[in-house]
Amino acid sequence: MKISTKIKLLSSLIVAAFFIANSQVQAQSDPSGNRRVTSSYAIKNATITTAPGNTIKGATILFKDGLIQAVGTNVNIPVGTDVINGDSLFIYPGFIDGASSAGVSRPADPERPANFDSSNPTDEQAGITPWRSVLDNLDMGNNAISDWRKAGFTIAQAIPDGGMIAGKSAIVIYGSGESTNILAQNTALSARFRGSRGMYPGTPLGVMAKFRDVYKNAELSSTHTRLFASNSGLNRPEINKTYQAMFPVLDKNIPVIFEVSNDLEIRRALRLQKELGFKIVLSGVTEVENVISEIKASNATVLLALTLPEDKTKAKEDATDEYVARTARVKEAYEKALKQAALLEKEGIKFGFTTSGAKTGDMMKNIKIMMDNGLSENAALASLTVNNAQNLGIQKFAGTLEKGKLANMVVMTAPIFTEDSQVKHVIADGYVYDYEVKPKRAANGNGNKNGGNPSGSSVLAGTWEYVSDTPAGSSGGLMKIEGSGSNLKGTITFDDPAGNGTAQADMKDIKLVDGNLSFTFDVSAGGMDLNVDVKGDITDDKFTGRMSLGNFGSFPLNATKKPNNSNF
Structure with a gap:
């Protein structure tokens, strides 16, 4: 469509x-971000968290042309600098999305020819398109991107939509509408256990078999190509765009992002990784308690889903023993789901968050629920910022608030994980996005x-x-x-x-x-x-x-x- x-x-x-x-709204807003920070700009006397666990009170952050110039309590503000009074503001590094589908559309499926063979489709018909780039189907003006930026996200790794091997991801910044906003291209290969309807591979096990086949054939193609380039007397290699697009994965220059929805899919992805040896990112993780040892052994990067299940257990009068037992199992599964983030922290696995499949309105609520179930505040903030910066290899210019890094930050009205905290400004790539905030409503005399x-x-x-x-x-x-x-x-x-x-x-x-x-x-x-x-x-x-x-x-x-x- x-x-x-x-x-x-x-x-x-x-x-x-x-x-x-x-x-009543107490401040005007500029959610378009048209007000470019091109001269010296400072937020003065704010509470600034430069990194998880490192907070400076009464501090100033100075930035110019999209770069941070200084952070601290003794910052010299140059003459002519525009100054914002930050007495009641709390500043954090801009959030980073480990795997985002915001603004990404699905490419049109290829038409099937009259002589279509469902047992032997072409790569494109089977959803095997590693040569595709997410940038070909990414709309940076999409409302979903605006919504996630309003929630505090300033950088994302956009992943393509498609079949079992959808294509290459890119790292983008949620900055100016006049810029390409591209930080890096072809940063990972996106894969999922999504079979193709009415053709091979149509099942998760079929996807696993086909992935092995593509990977092994790409290895043969790579070897032949390199031998042909350095030796005489060899037949020329047949150029195949599917196999060539897999070469960066073979060389471990980029990882494979496997979208997983449960511990069974985690095991399947890690089994492929163990057999073939590629670098792996597990995205959309929801169940880890039974696969912790496998995750550690694979050195996999984990992107935890920002979604949580609903509590579907309800008390029932005159309930049978069978109903009570079934309800208890459902309740146990629900409570386990809330503890996954805390379990990863306890096991020393530095995970990041992914917004894929999540709703902006539920993000902070779900993180607070995770914190109520054992996740520390520092780990929660790290999962939104520095962990994903390290996972994406962009920690030199993003993830923390330091001199020389990109001016990406979220400015809030209260400490980030408190009940009354609201996003007042988001600064992405030096562009300022202002948002309306609602004054705290006082309860009436009846509470x-x-x-x-x-x-x-x-x-x-x-x-x-x-x-x-x-x-x-x-x-x-x-x-x-x-x-x-x-x-x-x-x-x-x-x-x-x-x-x-x-x-x-x-x-x-x-x-x-x-x-x-x-x-x-x-x-x-x-x-x-x-x-x-x-x-x-x-x-x-x-x-x-x-x-x-x-x-x-x-x-x-x-x-x-x-x-x-x-x-x-």
């Missing part, structure tokens, strides 16, 4: 919800933020009229909610993506906690099943929030409650 079609679909995906309008109503759900019941803004324009519809407490249910209407008037979907997981409303709904469009995630704040009859559509980005929305419930 073409990008233009995707954008068109976004304009028809409508989200309605509700916002606390009793807070809650919903006018004395403990659940706040009474303000929800009714019909809401909303407007959602996307790059393709504005569109609107209705949302109807009924019920109270934990028994809220509702429906949302939106323009049918197929062009057939209005469509309707059920609102799922409706939750209202301390004035914050969240829910999801599903939309089918163009053969795709899209999950729309909505979050925002509510009071009285107004809502302002955002809807998130995964890699398509997130978009603002506003809703107003109609004055009566006659629609029900």
Whole structure:
């Protein structure tokens, strides 16, 4: 599906919800980053964490033309320097994404010829395209990149989408829209246990066999090529772009990033690595407790997923022994998932985070949950900064705040992992991105933020009229909610993506906690099943929030409650 079609679909995906309008924005914002830091610029008297475990209070950071000039308590600020008062600000190194799919589209599948042989497809038909570069399908202006930058990310290793061997990654900086923003090309080979439909290899075991075949044939091709170049009397080698694209992996100049979703896929990837000898990165890791020894033996780089499972265990009256036992197993698995980061830290494995498959709105919440389950604050910050800088080989100019390094930093209103911390500025490659921050809302005399109503759900019941803004324009519809407490249910209407008037979907997981409303709904469009995630704040009859559509980005929305419930 073409990008233009995707954008068109976004304009028809409508989200309605509700916002606390009793807070006023206290500062103007510039999320476009058009204000280039070209002269001396300083943030003065801030609390600056230059690296995990190294914090300086009352410090100044001076940078010019995208490079840090000085950090410390005795920084000489040149005449003419633009100075920001940082009395209440906390500055950290810009976050680095170990493997990102933000802004990356999937290449079109090749057409199958009339004489197509499913048992012997071409490399491209089988999803074997190591010669491809992610840069050919990366849109740096994509909203998903803007959203991750707003969350604090300034550098990412972008990985291509595709089949079992998708192509080469690149390291990019989330800086100016006028720049290519490329720091390094062809930095890793992306692979996954994704078979091809209706052809070989169609299974994970088939993928393993085919990967071995490609790797061994590439070794033979490399040997033949080098012998032919230095000896006479040999037949010329047959040039094969698949095998040639594998040469940097054979020479251990770049690693293979294997996307893994469980400990079985980790074992499969490490088995291939042990047999063939390439450098490996395990990306999207969620389960490590049973494979710690194998990870250590392989010297693998680990990129932990920023996603966490939901707790699906619920108490049930008159539950059978079998139900209780099954629920206990589910609960145990859930609690183990929350402890994976702490386990890696305990075992001395310096892991990084990957945003692939994650949502910006859940990032900090999930990290805090990991910290509640044993991950230290220093290890959490290192996984966002210096660890991935070292993993990517860019530690000479990124990962910490030091003289001579790139001016990449995230400026927050409070210590990074505290409840009230918000991103105020992100500086990437010397470009300043300013964001609105909301003043902390004080609880009322009853200890809650919903006018004395403990659940706040009474303000929800009714019909809401909303407007959602996307790059393709504005569109609107209705949302109807009924019920109270934990028994809220509702429906949302939106323009049918197929062009057939209005469509309707059920609102799922409706939750209202301390004035914050969240829910999801599903939309089918163009053969795709899209999950729309909505979050925002509510009071009285107004809502302002955002809807998130995964890699398509997130978009603002506003809703107003109609004055009566006659629609029900």
